[in-house]
Amino acid sequence: ETGVTQTPRHLVMGMTNKKSLKCEQHLGHNAMYWYKQSAKKPLELMFVYNFKEQTENNSVPSRFSPECPNSSHLFLHLHTLQPEDSALYLCASSVPGQGAPGANVLTFGAGSRLTVL
Amino acid sequence: SQKIEQNSEALNIQEGKTATLTCNYTNYSPAYLQWYRQDPGRGPVFLLLIRENEKEKRKERLKVTFDTTLKQSLFHITASQPADSATYLCARDSNYQLIWGAGTKLIIKP
Numbered sequence: 001e002t003g004v005t006q007t008p009r010h011l012v013m014g015m016t017n018k019k020s021l022k023c024e025q026h027l028g029h030n031a032m033y034w035y036k037q038s039a040k041k042p043l044e045l046m047f048v049y050n051f052k053e054q055t056e057n058n059s060v061p062s063r064f065s066p067e068c069p070n071s072s073h074l075f076l077h078l079h080t081l082q083p084e085d086s087a088l089y090l091c092a093s094s095v096p097g098q099g100a101p102g103a104n105v106l107t108f109g110a111g112s113r114l115t116v117l
Numbered sequence: 118s119q120k121i122e123q124n125s126e127a128l129n130i131q132e133g134k135t136a137t138l139t140c141n142y143t144n145y146s147p148a149y150l151q152w153y154r155q156d157p158g159r160g161p162v163f164l165l166l167i168r169e170n171e172k173e174k175r176k177e178r179l180k181v182t183f184d185t186t187l188k189q190s191l192f193h194i195t196a197s198q199p200a201d202s203a204t205y206l207c208a209r210d211s212n213y214q215l216i217w218g219a220g221t222k223l224i225i226k227p
Binding site for chain 1: 159206219
């Protein structure tokens with residue numbers, strides 16, 4: 001285990017459903033991220049939180065709604081998704097500069113595989 | 118815009134040989150490049166980081182190089198093993214965020 005836990009690991013939902021993905025880390029990291037990974041495509045950064053504050057929203061559609069109640073937990077609320085939103089959603093955390101000044105090394109969870117029917 | 122390009126075709130290598138993966142970047146040189154390993158159904162795992170002023174970095178059987186003239190990083194696995202089979206991702210920094218390549222799938226055949 002990496003220290004970043006994502007649940008559920010697999011999720012199948014209809015386009016009218018509302019569901020949430022959960023991410024939890026107890027590494028003491030202050031930054032948390034949501035990424036989308038589609039087959040044969042680079043990781044797409046969706047949201048970044050630093051010390052619970054959202055610092056980046058990469059033009060993500062409003063049907064994805066993040067929530068960060070504290071530095072250890074991150075949620076991604078999903079509603080009225082489209083089939084093209086089917087992908088692996090990865091959560092990551094970091095302490096920018098830790099172990100390598102000026103660098104940002106990420107620790108990822110195992111991901112939540114989302115299928116939208 | 119900044120991009121990372123990795124060979125999208127799978128790389129097949131015989132066990133025991135050296136596997137070499139390529140990462141090309143565009144525009145200005147990043148302060149550092151990172152390499153991650155990703156197994157099917159899992160998240161990426163950090164392997165190595167190399168800075169712009171470092172030509173080479175080693176960790177056990179892994180070696181990474183950084184050539185600012187070619188705008189390229191090479192990732193080598195020596196004495197490759199079937200357990201090294203995975204997808205390897207390259208990423209460059211951009212204002213404390215990372216820009217990723219799509220990854221190269223490496224298959225080590227016994």
